[in-house]
Each structure stands twice: as structure tokens, then as C-alpha cells.
Amino acid sequence: MRVSEKIIEGLLWLSAVITILITIGIIWVLLSESIAFFSEVSIVRFLTEKEWTPLFADKKFGIMPLVAGTLLTTFIAIAVALPLGLTIAIYLNEYAHARFKQVIKPMLEVLATIPTVVYGFFALTVVTPFLQGFIPGLAGFNALSAGIVMGIMIIPMISSLSEDAISAVPRSLREAAYGMGSTRLQTAFGVMVPAASSGIVVSVILGISRAVGETMIVAIAAGQQPRLTLNPLVPIETITTYIVQVSLGDVPHGSLEYRTIFAAGITLFIFTFALNNISFWIKKKYQEKYD
Amino acid sequence: MNKKTTKLEAKELNAYYGDFHALKNINIAMEEKNVTAFIGPSGCGKSTFLRTFNRMNDYIDGFRTEGDILLDGRDIYAKDVRVDELRKEVGMVFQKPNPFPKSIFENVVYGLRIQGIKKKAVLEEAAEKSLRRSALWEEVKDKMDKSALALSGGQQQRLCIARALAISPSVLLMDEPASALDPLSTAKIEELIYELKNEYTIVIVTHNMQQAGRVSDHTAFFYMGELVEFSKTKTMFTSPQDNRTQNYITGRFG
Amino acid sequence: MTNSEKNRLKDKAFQVFGVFCTFIGLIVLAVFLFDIAIEGFSRIDWDFLTSLPSRRASRAGILTAWVGTLWILVLTAIIAFPLGVSAGIYLEEYSKKNRWTNFLEINISNLAGVPSIIYGLLGLEIFVRQMRLGGSLLAGALTLSLLILPIIIVTTREAIKAVPRSIRDGSFALGASKWQTVWNQVLPASFGGILTGIILSLSRAVGEAAPLIVIGALAYVPFTPDSPLDEFTVLPIQIFNWTSRPQAEFLTNAAGAIIVLLAITFLLNGIAVYLRNRQQRKVKW
Numbered sequence: 001m002r003v004s005e006k007i008i009e010g011l012l013w014l015s016a017v018i019t020i021l022i023t024i025g026i027i028w029v030l031l032s033e034s035i036a037f038f039s040e041v042s043i044v045r046f047l048t049e050k051e052w053t054p055l056f057a058d059k060k061f062g063i064m065p066l067v068a069g070t071l072l073t074t075f076i077a078i079a080v081a082l083p084l085g086l087t088i089a090i091y092l093n094e095y096a097h098a099r100f101k102q103v104i105k106p107m108l109e110v111l112a113t114i115p116t117v118v119y120g121f122f123a124l125t126v127v128t129p130f131l132q133g134f135i136p137g138l139a140g141f142n143a144l145s146a147g148i149v150m151g152i153m154i155i156p157m158i159s160s161l162s163e164d165a166i167s168a169v170p171r172s173l174r175e176a177a178y179g180m181g182s183t184r185l186q187t188a189f190g191v192m193v194p195a196a197s198s199g200i201v202v203s204v205i206l207g208i209s210r211a212v213g214e215t216m217i218v219a220i221a222a223g224q225q226p227r228l229t230l231n232p233l234v235p236i237e238t239i240t241t242y243i244v245q246v247s248l249g250d251v252p253h254g255s256l257e258y259r260t261i262f263a264a265g266i267t268l269f270i271f272t273f274a275l276n277n278i279s280f281w282i283k284k285k286y287q288e289k290y291d
Numbered sequence: 292m293n294k295k296t297t298k299l300e301a302k303e304l305n306a307y308y309g310d311f312h313a314l315k316n317i318n319i320a321m322e323e324k325n326v327t328a329f330i331g332p333s334g335c336g337k338s339t340f341l342r343t344f345n346r347m348n349d350y351i352d353g354f355r356t357e358g359d360i361l362l363d364g365r366d367i368y369a370k371d372v373r374v375d376e377l378r379k380e381v382g383m384v385f386q387k388p389n390p391f392p393k394s395i396f397e398n399v400v401y402g403l404r405i406q407g408i409k410k411k412a413v414l415e416e417a418a419e420k421s422l423r424r425s426a427l428w429e430e431v432k433d434k435m436d437k438s439a440l441a442l443s444g445g446q447q448q449r450l451c452i453a454r455a456l457a458i459s460p461s462v463l464l465m466d467e468p469a470s471a472l473d474p475l476s477t478a479k480i481e482e483l484i485y486e487l488k489n490e491y492t493i494v495i496v497t498h499n500m501q502q503a504g505r506v507s508d509h510t511a512f513f514y515m516g517e518l519v520e521f522s523k524t525k526t527m528f529t530s531p532q533d534n535r536t537q538n539y540i541t542g543r544f545g
Numbered sequence: 546m547t548n549s550e551k552n553r554l555k556d557k558a559f560q561v562f563g564v565f566c567t568f569i570g571l572i573v574l575a576v577f578l579f580d581i582a583i584e585g586f587s588r589i590d591w592d593f594l595t596s597l598p599s600r601r602a603s604r605a606g607i608l609t610a611w612v613g614t615l616w617i618l619v620l621t622a623i624i625a626f627p628l629g630v631s632a633g634i635y636l637e638e639y640s641k642k643n644r645w646t647n648f649l650e651i652n653i654s655n656l657a658g659v660p661s662i663i664y665g666l667l668g669l670e671i672f673v674r675q676m677r678l679g680g681s682l683l684a685g686a687l688t689l690s691l692l693i694l695p696i697i698i699v700t701t702r703e704a705i706k707a708v709p710r711s712i713r714d715g716s717f718a719l720g721a722s723k724w725q726t727v728w729n730q731v732l733p734a735s736f737g738g739i740l741t742g743i744i745l746s747l748s749r750a751v752g753e754a755a756p757l758i759v760i761g762a763l764a765y766v767p768f769t770p771d772s773p774l775d776e777f778t779v780l781p782i783q784i785f786n787w788t789s790r791p792q793a794e795f796l797t798n799a800a801g802a803i804i805v806l807l808a809i810t811f812l813l814n815g816i817a818v819y820l821r822n823r824q825q826r827k828v829k830w
Contacts, residue, residue, distance in 0.1 A: 002373075004724075005722055005723065005724050008724045009635075009639055009723075009724075011631065012631045012632070012634055012635035012639060013635055013639070014631075015627075015628050015629075015631035015632040015635060016631075016632040016635040016636055016640070016649055017649075018628060018632065018694075019632060019649065019652055019653050019656060019694065019695070019698070020649065020652055022656060022667070022691050022694070023652055023655065023656060025667050025671055026659065026663060026664075026666075026667050029666060029667050029670040029671065030663075030666065033670070083566075084566045084569065084570065087562060087563055087566040087567075088563070088566050088567050088570075090563065091559075091560070091563025091564070091566065091567055092567070095560050095563055096563075096567075104567060104571075106818070107571055108567075108570060108571070110574065110814075111570055111574060113748060113749075113752075113810060113811075113814050114574075114752070114807070114810070115751070115752025115753070115754075115781055115806060115807075115810060116752065116754075116755075117752070117754045117781040117784050117785050117788075117806075118581075118752075118784070118803050118806065118807065120785070120788065121581075121784065121788050121796075121799055121800070121803060122577050122580075122581075124788060125580075125788075125796060126576070126577060126580055152570055152573055155570050156570075183552045183553060183555070183556040184556055184559075184560075185552070185555055185556040185559045186552065186556075188559075206658070209658055212660070213659075213660025213661070213662065213663070214660070215660070215661065215662045215754075215755035216754050216755055216781070216785065219755075219785070220785065220788050220789065240660065240662050240755065243662055243665075243666070243755075243759060244662070244755060244758050244759070247665070247669075247758050247759045247761065248758060248764075253674065261666065261759075262666060265662070265663055265666045268660060268662070268663065269659065269660075269663055272658055272659060272660055272663075273655065273658075273659075275658075276654070276655055276658035277655070280651065280654065345718060347714065347717065347718065350717070352641055352642055374720075375720040375721070375722055376720070377720075378717070378718060378719065378720035379720045382718065382719075383714075383718035385711060385714060385715065385718075387711060389709070389711035389712060389714065389715040390715075391712060391715060391716070391730055392712075392733075392734055393733075401716070401719055401721075401729070402719035402720060402721075404729075405719070405720065405721045405722075405725045405729065406720070451715070454715075454719065455718070455719070458719060458720065
């Protein structure tokens, strides 16, 4: 009996430890292949060259165009998701009836459950043609539609995390504001939002992290042309799209081209890892403040 | 009254939660087939002390004891003591009724099932016996397959007592067993305790001094982790020896 | 206009804006679903569901794709369920509060934030290359299992946490061991919540295309897989493939496939929501 208890505990422990092995696996895979990559291409070239053409005869290995493409689509996504998500959070918290909130929240969550490949289809076949009606120079593949659709996908993430943050603000603060004759709007922006600011920042950082790592929307709708530009109207390529592009082709295992996807992958991993940890750090500080 | 043997004993017992010294040098000996009440203000250590007798504190991070707790003269914190064996001997009833979200029958026989007993006849016999002893049989005999959560609070608590009795312990620990119940249910539980002491050694923690007076033979008063006074219940309530006991039972703090 | 009148006007204006923002996402969603429905429903018929892929859009079907998706769903569930639930049980019931546990927890939240395509790179090196599974169903299911593991662990822990302490105490006091208590009391009481989490995580896995593309799942598979070691495709990859083609007929095919994929996703989510509501309506402790 005691022995079987120990064995079961050991198995459970092992399952938990597998999560550590996954992290080690990710870091090991990314590092080992990128080290091989960087032994052929110097890290200085990787960071400073302005072109990314590893699949062409004239090979250039500057990651900047991919990073620029990633940041551009991310920026557009947040520019859409933050105002909308935050307004929704404030509206649901300060204005809406409890019943309305109860109905609306799960409906908004539906936005987060739709597969991203479906969003990509939407961006390419609905949003881009629609925008081309107003913006004559808009290319068939562009950062703008991909970014906007990605923003719509991220709305529920920002709205629900911000709402949690706002509703965690002590009641007494809100009552104090109302007590001095503030309107709901003044209370929301003068008291609630500042008091919940760290939670809102966390929601935005997690939104950024999500957008940076998003793959299918940009792979379908933003193009596959690495380009160092801030112009949202032309085709670009993100880090994730590049990895998909290479995976779809026939690049031999162990070649330099094959290793580029790991170099791109580790760049992506560093970005999201940093963003996630910043958000944990803020969250932790914030919790201490209210305890 | 003939001289009874000692069932439970604590010798120079100290207990700590991390740095907090929860029980301070406790010495007590409780007689067999007797009801002992633990009284004292909240946080005085009486519940902690009760839970050392079946080692329920083992699961709390940072809890440790020094000194000995003896059951029938045997140290229950000794290395070769198996906690599951100990708990078959020392049953426990909690403050809030905590029936499992299962049928009434499955609740009563749970302790037997985990010992590996599968024979339907054995389980049914044990269930009836325990439910009769806890004065619940007549009320539930026709709905043994119904969820235990559908019973009233008082019935649930008697079910929890039946559940504890089913594994035939010799000691029954009760942690404020009636504090969540209405007066009628409380009266039933107290009546039950009176019946049960013919067969079991009972230790009951209570906040209610009248209750201690009604059900117990001996009473122990705890204050800030110390055992201040331990004597016959009658003696304690009529002529307490210590000032703190006097203040507590006359309601000057609580 | 007095100051206070101005303030009240602003307040009203924001309220209108708030309603607008709340509905804009839903309106976009509705427009989109409507658009897909118009484009795709006409395409869905028995042939579409039972035909193999083809170069000719009008003859191409999604048989291999949805069969592949079902395979992936079942295999991923079989792999991720025991691992995730065991890890959740360990962290909630067994682990002591110390640095090591803290490290495990931080690590799991970090894994939850790793982009899915990175899991694809992990799967490519470990399962496809090192374990020589190739672009097989098994390699795909293993990769997706790692991807959803953090979600399962977190939801399992929440479900277990909701089981009141008193139930555990009651079990321990009757002489039950830790595992007996977990197995007989904690797991049955939290099963609804655990199941909800698993179904939600599977609905996430069903929609994933990126990691499977990276491990080499193919867009064109001319047969339905019949063992976990066969090559495969899934609905999201088929949709991606058709969406990338220039001909409009393929877009119609993609819309048809999207309807099937959304039906599966919404069905899974619906089941999860139903289970959650039923769980909440149960008798409170």
C-alpha cells in the first residue's frame, strides 16, 4: 500500500516535471540549430543587414525586415484592440447592467475561439477588398488588414483582462469619486483606469505577445515579402510567416536555409519570453500593492 | 465510580506552525469511555490539540510537534505508526457537516471501502449498524441511494458520525460538532454523545459552555496555547482554580 | 451650457461609444459568419465531405482533412489528458510550497505564452527527426499535446481547488491515504471542471495549423490515414492551402471547409459551456 502510494506520487511528479523538459527541449532545439546557423552567419550580419533573402542566390541574412513586419502588424493590431478592448471593459464595468454583461461576455469570448486560419481567410477575402474601396494603393497582401483582423481577435483578451483589473479596484475608491459628484465617465477615467493601470498594461503586453507570435493570419493576408518598411499598405513578411514559408518548401534538413527558421524562431522566442516575464513581474508587483 | 484506565495522554506536548508556538507544554490524561470537553477562546489551540490525536495536522506545511501523544500507552507520532491505522482507531467529526457528494450508503461505507472491503452484505450490515447508533437509521433507511447532500444539516452531521463509527474506532474526536446546527439538531447530537460514551472515548471541542456542562465528564480549559485547567466538569464550573478560567466561564472574555 | 451639463453630455456620449465598441466586434463576427455561410454553404454536400483532394476545385473534397482532424483530436486527447491532469494533481495536492514548486508554476505560465509555431519547431526536431516519426499523425498529436498541456494543467488545478478542504479532511479522517482521497473524492468532485478544460483545450488544438505545417503535415494527402504513423492533413491546413490559391473556386472550397471547422470548434465549445453551467448549478457545498 505504501509502496503503491509512493509510485503514484512519483508518476504524478514526473508528469509535472515534463513541463520543465518541454522548456528545456524548446531552448535546446532553438539554441543548437541557431548556434550552427551563427557559426556560418555572424550575429552582427544577422542584426544589421537590411535584407532577408536566404532562399535566393544572393543570400542576405538581416532579420530586421522580418522584425519590422512583425512589429508593424502587431502595432496595428494593438491600435485596434486596445481602444476597443479598454472601452468595452469600462463600459461593461461602469455602465452596463449585470444581465447585459452576462450575455455579452460569452459572445465576445467567441471571438477568441475562432481558429486563426479562419481569421486569415476573413482578412484576405473580406477586409482587404473592403479597404481597397477607400484606399486605392492597398495591395492584395498587406499589413493593414492582417493587423486589423488580428486586433479583432485580441479584443476579448484585452477586454476581459482589463475588466478583471478594473473590477479589482476597491469599491471604496469608486464610491469616493461618486460621492464628490463625478459622472461615471470621470470616475472611470479619473479613478478606475489609473488605479487599474498595471492590470491594463499587463493585458496589453500579453496582447502584444500574442500578436507577435500569431502565424496564420499574417501568413495568409500579409504577404511573403520581407521588407524593411513602416508602410502598412504593401506586402511584408513576419517572422512567423517566414517559418511557415520555409516549412512548406523543400529545404533539406541540416542546410543553412533549414537553420534560418531556428534563428528566426529564437528571435521570436526571445521577444515573447521577455514580454511574458515583464507581465508576470508587473502582475506580482501589482498584487503586492493591494494585499 | 470505579477507576477507569487512561485512553489518551499528552506528555510535554509542544506544537508549532512555523515560528508560531501553538501549544505550550501540555500534559493531560483522558479516561476511557468518558467525554472530555475542550473549551477556550478562539485561537487558544484547542482545535489544534484535538487534531494532533489523529494527526490531521500532518498536512499543514510547517506544522511540527515535540513531546508525546499516547493512545493506549503507545506514541502515535512514533515512526512505525501508520496514519491510516491510527485513524481507524480515532474517528473524527468536523465543525461543519462534510458529507461526501455521494449517496448516503456510500458515505457510511466509505471507510470500509478504502480498506478494501467489497462484500455487499458486510457493507450493508455495517451501514445499518452505524446508522442505528447515530440515530439516523429510521430517517434514511428508505433512501440509502439518495445523495447525502439532500439531507438537512443535522441529519448530515449524524451521517458524518455514522460514517466515523462504521470503521469501529475506540475514540471519537468532535470539533464543535453542533456549531453549524439549529438548537433542535444540537439537542439530538448531544443526546447521541451521551449514548455513545458507553462505548467510545469522546473528546469534544466546543465554544458553548452550557454544552460542555451538559455533555462532558471532564473539561479542559485552554488559553493562548496553554492548558490552564483540567478537572471534573462539575468542579470546573462551580469552583474554577484559575482566574483566567473563572473569567472565561463567567463570560468576561470570549 | 454649464460645466455639469457638459460633463453629463460627455458621459452620455461615452455610453453610446461604449455600446458601439461592444457591438462592433460582434457585428464584424456576424458579417463574417454570414459571408462564409453565403459562400460556403452551397459548396457543402455529400461529395464535398467524402471526396479526396483534387487539383480541380469542383471535384476536391475534405475527406482526408476532416478524418485527419478527428484522428488528431482523439490522439491529442489520449496523450494530453493523463499528462495534464496528473501534473495538475501533483501541483495542487502533493507539491509543497517551496522554490521548486514556484519554479514549476512560473515555467508553466511561460509555456502557455510560447507561440504555437515554436512548438512546431520543437516537434520538428524532437518527434519528426530524433524520434523518426516523420510527418505522421503521432508526431502531430504529440506536438499539439505539448501545446495544450499548460491549459489543461491550469484548468485542472482550478477545478481541484474548487473542491472544499472539508471533503479531503473527511476522507483523511476515515483513514484514507492521499491517493485514495484524490481518486475517490477529489477527482469525482472536480471531474466536470477538468473535462471542461480539456474540451476547451482540444478546441484550441483543432484550429491549429502553424505547428502542424512546421512538422511537415501535408496539404495534399491522397488517402485517409489508418494508423497513427501515417501522413495526414487537417482542416486548417486544407483551408490554408485553398486560401493561398489564386482561383476563386478554391476560395469557395475554403469557405465550405471553414463551415465544417467552425462547426467542430463551436460544438466543442458548446459542450464545454454546457458542462460548466451544469457544474455550477450542482448543489453548493
